[in-house]
Amino acid sequence: MIKFEGIKKSFGDNHVLRGVDLHIPKGESMVIIGGSGTGKSVALKCVLGLVTPDEGTILVDGKDARAGDRDAFLARFGMLFQAAALFDSLPVWQNVAFRLMRGSLKRPEEEARAIAIEKLRRVGLKADVADRLPAELSGGMQKRVGLARAIAAEPEIIFFDEPTTGLDPIMSGVINDLIREIVVEMGATAMTITHDMSSVRAIADKVAMLHDGVIQWTGPVADMDKSGDPYVTQFISGSADGPIEAVR
């Protein structure tokens, strides 16, 4: 469904992506792991056109992601940003219901609000946060509001950039279950970035390891522990010894 073909991206002489090839079939949950600063967030942004690759193509349903109607294309996606990126001038519920209050998915305000509150409940937030401003919430709460916003319009393809970073273990479990549920029940295709290995095991069908600008290893999550790939092995064990340097 989503296919990266030879994606390259540099910022000045910082060569972040050096030829990424990756395929995410429809209805699967792909988790991308890799060290900090290796370009995982950049890779997601390339699909959405927020970052333009220098080389290579990204195909969504076999069609070039950059061709065709942008609005119709983006309407299929939901994205949780690493830093949540909530609109700080709007109350929480209007952030969540943003898409449901304008454009082709517009519906009456009460209905949009009711959906927003339901989505907030699913990410473990009570209805009383609905009327607060994002700046009044803790970092982990903001993250979950961002998650609620990403899933509010029930998109077919969902990108989660570090959904459980900054959450307590119990809340991480709730979010992992939610992501799994979205993939299994709604049949969504998901791409998740995470550093949390328990999260990887909870939500992944497949795992891809990004390092040095290329996908070093990809395969089913069950094969991850016996991958034999030195990068993956080092990443799982969290050891300082191995091909991945500790200073990057």
Next chain:
Amino acid sequence: MSLLANTLGSLGATFFAFLAAIGRVAIFAAQTLRHALTPPFYIKEFGQALLSVGYFSLPVVGLTTIFTGGALALQIYAGGARFNAEAVVPQIVAIGMVRELGPVLVGLMIAARVTSSIAAEIATMKVTEQIDALVTLSTHPMKYLTVPRVLAALLVVPLLVGIGDIIGIMGGYLVATKTLGFNEAAYLQNTADFLQASDIISSLIKGSVFGGIAAIMGCYYGMNSGRGAQGVGKATKSSVEAAAVLILAANFILTGIFFSA
């Protein structure tokens, strides 16, 4: 020789960089216009922009123009006394406020107040990825952020200028009648007789142009902000500088067009 060449070279480079900047702003303005004419339209954001650009600017506009009108009356009285022309105070205050000082002062105040806040707000949104988030939520940042603010400024700044003109004239009136011994009814009559429709229309047109410049520069620098807090600071500073200079330049050109014949 090489010093001369270097100096000329860097002058030329600066000049071309300046031209390129003008070009980018012109393209940005053209895009704003195009997005303003095609749906979707964000009415609520437009309403909010009307309030923040217009209504909430009233106090600063009133205070700036009333003091300026008063000072103008004092100056003209003192200056006019040198050739026994004290009586022209109402006429000169009226023409000075309506043709020049009203629009320019309101324009500069809007650059200080509105351009800076637009630039800082949009730049912060850019730096915290809120602009990217807008895109992923199928909302065009130009349509959602730029168009409402620019349209609101085009519409409401002329109103502010009109109000500023009146308050400025009132400032002159108060000073002239309370301290300089002018007759109240005669002062107002002189002002009304002297001002022409073209003075007022030119004042309002200037207001609209200055409002458009102020809002577009705020949006342009905000959208093109660099990264981090430093980027936001730089975008805000540059937007106000650019808006103020462009407003004064536009004022010179418009004055030439309206009153040179």
